[in-house]
Amino acid sequence: MIQKIYRLGDDVLRKSSEPVTQIDDSIRQLAKDMFETMYKANGVGLAAPQIGRNIRLVTIDVESNPIILINPEIKKSVGKDTAEEGCLSVPGLREKVQRANKVIAFAIDLEGNTIEITAEGLMARAIQHEIDHLEGILFIDRISKARKIQIKRELEMIQAGENIQRSDDEEE
Numbered sequence: 001m002i003q004k005i006y007r008l009g010d011d012v013l014r015k016s017s018e019p020v021t022q023i024d025d026s027i028r029q030l031a032k033d034m035f036e037t038m039y040k041a042n043g044v045g046l047a048a049p050q051i052g053r054n055i056r057l058v059t060i061d062v063e064s065n066p067i068i069l070i071n072p073e074i075k076k077s078v079g080k081d082t083a084e085e086g087c088l089s090v091p092g093l094r095e096k097v098q099r100a101n102k103v104i105a106f107a108i109d110l111e112g113n114t115i116e117i118t119a120e121g122l123m124a125r126a127i128q129h130e131i132d133h134l135e136g137i138l139f140i141d142r143i144s145k146a147r148k149i150q151i152k153r154e155l156e157m158i159q160a161g162e163n164i165q166r167s168d169d170e171e172e
C-alpha cells in the first residue's frame with residue numbers, strides 16, 4: 001500500500017532508527033509498501049523513517065535494479081564526488097552534496113542472508129543518502145552553511161507543506 005511520505009520538519013525524520021531483529025511478515029509488508037511508495041513518487045531510494053517508521057530498512061532502485069537493505073552499514077568509503085541530490089522528504093529541492101565516490105556496504109536481505117555491495121557513482125550516493133536517513137540525517141545537513149542561508153526561504157516553504165518547483169529530476 002502506498003504510504004504517506006513524511007517531510008522536513010517531521011520528528012520521525014530526525015530520530016536514529018532501530019535495527020531489524022526479526023524478518024517477519026510485517027517487515028516484508030513494509031518493504032513492499034516502501035517500493036510502491038518510492039515508485040509512485042518517482043524516487044530511486046527510500047528509507048523507512050520517510051514513511052514514519054524508525055526501522056533500519058532501505059529500498060533502492062537505481063537503473064532498474066531494486067534492492068532491499070536491512071540494517072545496512074558502510075564498511076569502506078573511497079574517494080570524493082560532488083553531485084546534485086534530492087530527497088522525497090525535501091520535495092522540489094536539489095543541491096550539490098559531497099559524498100564518497102565508492103562504498104562497500106554490508107546489509108541483510110529479506111531472506112536473512114548477509115550481502116556485501118560494492119557501489120560507485122549514483123548507487124554509492126543512494127546508499128550513503130539512505131543510510132543517513134537511518135541516523136536522522138538529511139542531505140540538506142551536508143550542504144554548506146552559506147548555501148543553507150541562501151535557500152532558507154525554500155526550506156521553510158517545504159517545512160510548511162508548500163510545494164516548490166525547481167526541478168523534476170529523480171529524488172531519493
Ligand code: NI
Binds near residue numbers: 086088089129133172
Ligand atoms: Ni532522502
